[in-house]
Amino acid sequence: MNQLIDVKNITLDPNRLVEEGRVVSTMYTSPELFDTEQEKIFRKTWVWVAHESEVPDKGAFKLSTVGREPVIVVRDRKRNIHVMLNRCRHRGATVCEIDKGKTSSFQCPYHGWGYGLDGSLRAIPHPEQYGEEFDKAQLGLFTLRTESYNGMVFATFNDDIEPLEEFLGAAKKWIDLFMKQGGGYPVKTLGEHQFSVPMNWKVQLENTTDAYHFPIVHKSFLQSLDEEAEETFTFLDGEGFVEDLGNGHSVMVMIPELVDLEEDLDRKIPERFEALAEELRNEGYPDEQVRRIVRAVGGSGFNLNLFPNVACSMAFFRVLTPVAVDKTDIRHIALGMDGGPSAANRIRLRLHEHFQGPMGFGSPDDAEVWERIQRGVESGTELPILVNRGIEKEAQGEAGPRGHVSDETGMRAAYAMWKRMMQE
Amino acid sequence: MKNSEQDNLLWRVAQFIWNEAATLDAREYDSWLDLWNPDGLYIIPIEEAEDYAEVLNLCYDDDKMRRDRIKRFQDGFSISSAPPAITARTVSRFVIDAVDGETVVVSCAQHLVEDKFGRQRLWAANVHYTLTATDSGFMLQKKVVRLLNSDGVLNSFSYLF
Numbered sequence: 001m002n003q004l005i006d007v008k009n010i011t012l013d014p015n016r017l018v019e020e021g022r023v024v025s026t027m028y029t030s031p032e033l034f035d036t037e038q039e040k041i042f043r044k045t046w047v048w049v050a051h052e053s054e055v056p057d058k059g060a061f062k063l064s065t066v067g068r069e070p071v072i073v074v075r076d077r078k079r080n081i082h083v084m085l086n087r088c089r090h091r092g093a094t095v096c097e098i099d100k101g102k103t104s105s106f107q108c109p110y111h112g113w114g115y116g117l118d119g120s121l122r123a124i125p126h127p128e129q130y131g132e133e134f135d136k137a138q139l140g141l142f143t144l145r146t147e148s149y150n151g152m153v154f155a156t157f158n159d160d161i162e163p164l165e166e167f168l169g170a171a172k173k174w175i176d177l178f179m180k181q182g183g184g185y186p187v188k189t190l191g192e193h194q195f196s197v198p199m200n201w202k203v204q205l206e207n208t209t210d211a212y213h214f215p216i217v218h219k220s221f222l223q224s225l226d227e228e229a230e231e232t233f234t235f236l237d238g239e240g241f242v243e244d245l246g247n248g249h250s251v252m253v254m255i256p257e258l259v260d261l262e263e264d265l266d267r268k269i270p271e272r273f274e275a276l277a278e279e280l281r282n283e284g285y286p287d288e289q290v291r292r293i294v295r296a297v298g299g300s301g302f303n304l305n306l307f308p309n310v311a312c313s314m315a316f317f318r319v320l321t322p323v324a325v326d327k328t329d330i331r332h333i334a335l336g337m338d339g340g341p342s343a344a345n346r347i348r349l350r351l352h353e354h355f356q357g358p359m360g361f362g363s364p365d366d367a368e369v370w371e372r373i374q375r376g377v378e379s380g381t382e383l384p385i386l387v388n389r390g391i392e393k394e395a396q397g398e399a400g401p402r403g404h405v406s407d408e409t410g411m412r413a414a415y416a417m418w419k420r421m422m423q424e
Numbered sequence: 425m426k427n428s429e430q431d432n433l434l435w436r437v438a439q440f441i442w443n444e445a446a447t448l449d450a451r452e453y454d455s456w457l458d459l460w461n462p463d464g465l466y467i468i469p470i471e472e473a474e475d476y477a478e479v480l481n482l483c484y485d486d487d488k489m490r491r492d493r494i495k496r497f498q499d500g501f502s503i504s505s506a507p508p509a510i511t512a513r514t515v516s517r518f519v520i521d522a523v524d525g526e527t528v529v530v531s532c533a534q535h536l537v538e539d540k541f542g543r544q545r546l547w548a549a550n551v552h553y554t555l556t557a558t559d560s561g562f563m564l565q566k567k568v569v570r571l572l573n574s575d576g577v578l579n580s581f582s583y584l585f
Contacts (some may be wrong), residue, residue, distance in 0.1 A: 191480030196577045220502035224492045334480050349480050359483040364504035364580030
């Protein structure tokens, strides 16, 4: 596993790029490989595009991407969600450049072709020159197959892929658990922080299932916590685990007591949330509801990594967009309780700002080490990148191989899926 | 207020804000903390809001968070801020928006250039101050930094605006 790799002969062979417990550096640096990934992965599988709360009403839309391709996610008058390429069918201009908003239609700024909320071509200026063959029904915005699970909206170019729920499989249970941080309310998005990091997208894919880095990279975050919270986040010696959930998905449980937020409601309220509990009691919330909200307010004790582009990460969504072989855009989307007490949502916002964003105590340090990986792997391409931690101690979990919380089981799950898709 | 009084106030406000800018460029953070009223708020929003407490910001710092942030810069365990970028900023276009007793509300424009590992980035912001006049000079009660591209891709700041 630690041996040098004869890189000349394996540049684009998925079977050799990923072998048990190691990958080849060109996985992060080959532009050809990146283009193949767009075709064989991002155009072939379910890709996360939005949370339903981002398009709450009729006519609400947001811009997103499937792989590198810009799409519009929009809710129509019948409340159905459509995902469409942001590209006029006439000469290809984008029909929307506003990140999010509300509209009744999309109009191309070039020649004025107008599209409905379901993407259908409604009207074009001076249609007479097109003759009788012109069929508006064939010239709607290109629409992707779209399905949702528990508020998570996914789209795909692949009409032959299995239904979303089958693709998610064992991950569904964890999505359901994650959404319990609504504390009895639906989960809604509360805004986001954006990064663009000079790194390959798979560096990010690995990181959300990497607990090993936490006490090192996030030492300055840990030092800013009170004693009790610091103990909660010092999880490498705990009972946590990482499990392969199939199809490239994995879950990393860091804080086992925060897996099911609707259980153990009589647990002691953490010191850092005492003031919130008091405020809610004073506002007249019954004790049980106070406990439920307070237990949910800090988020879940696990990261769920969904192949290939989204993670439900403790208290937020982390979404990646592969921009180029050495450039990846990342969004950290804050979550709150839709209709819940604003005192609780304020705490969630402050917790998000504490770790995430350009001034967070966590994300900037993550971004720094990701960038260093991309710089480092330009040298010594014959040296393997190791993802073998814990490989010999893995046991069978509920859905697949399970290892210690700091093991690289989740990365191996993602790379196994990568290899499978790249060989198809 | 007479013209001469207003000119004098503008001059004193500008001097205070220039000194604050120099303090931040010099990374003299302990001195910067001393400029604050304990219940003051240092906010860098993402979007305009009536009450920034109710929305997601880049930072929403009360006294404790300001101190924690500076401790993080000073302790040297944060790989993204050790070493920090170095900065040079100019502040200008001061406008006094309101004066009420000891409270002065003032707006200005700020341009900041950062340099780290030879890579430079340029930022522009409208900055809104609420200052309290005391016998020993002004104190910061509120500082809201509205970066022009606050809702865009910002990556990482290893210094303060």
